[in-house]
Amino acid sequence: MQHPTPQPPAAGHDGDSTTRHALDTSAANVPPEPRRAALAAALRQRTGLDEDVLRRMVESFYAQVRLDPDLGPIFAAHVADWPAHYAVMVDFWASVALLAGRYHRNALRAHKPLGLRSEHFDRWLQLFDATLQQHVTPQARSHLLDIARRIAGTLRQRLCPAVTPAHQNGGLHAITNDTHAAGSA
Template identity: 50%
Template sequence: MEAIVAGPERRERLMAEIMERTGIDEAMIERLVRGFYVKVREDAVLGPIFDARIRDWEPHLKQMCAFWSSVALMTGRYHGTPMAKHLPLPVDAAHFDRWLALFEATAREICPPEAEAHFVERARRIAASLELGIAGANGIMLANGERFRRNQAGAV
């Protein structure tokens, strides 16, 4: 019988399995993050939201690399509060759709198919979770399949 593996050893095994299966490594994560944010900064919908909040991009890019390392490879490098950071933003379903479209396009350009699928599946979950949280913070309880639109009754 195999012993139960916990803690850092378990994390190392998970990371190795994901890397083996998908080909994702820290260099790919950095290429994806940097390529994605080039698109975001040039985007008419998302660019102004980021430009109003980020002056020095390098710390943000490093933080996003740590975030995606934690999300994609289970490294535990990110220690932030994504929901709290996104709650005050003036965003809704249209912004998350645009974010996903840019992210998916970047993943398709940079990643092999297995890595692309891995990143995109997680990005879709993250977008849905953030949209749900932002809707709730604006007094809107979304039913399954509903989307948050800022012009909904009661929304800001």
């Protein structure tokens, strides 16, 4: 099924600038826990994110995922308790976006049995970005989309290695691990 191409991030997006700004403006000589709390506060202030925003975002996103003809069947086959899944996903996004430290599961292991294909990650990012555009500030969108792209890239690389382009895996052929050599047979 064809889906629209996602829109680029908000103007001024330059990678993980929100996190980098928080790190750059926090005192390096502060002990780890107070520093994490200061970083989290800076991220909240800069992005407008908090637990309620993340909860609304997660619930809205998965409402769209459940209706999606490509992703919906995958989630329907693997998620029996949606409120519990929402709670785990809020913990996940609070941990990766706001340094909450509540998510302690293995995301790769959770996704491995799903039979995901490369295009599933593209569709996931499209729906996620559309949800972000509706529910969060441009700064939060930039921050969350940067994290989501890195996660999707890592999961895609680990779960779909046969479709990872050679330039993303160090020039090794995805199936044989041979290097690409022009004119070789």
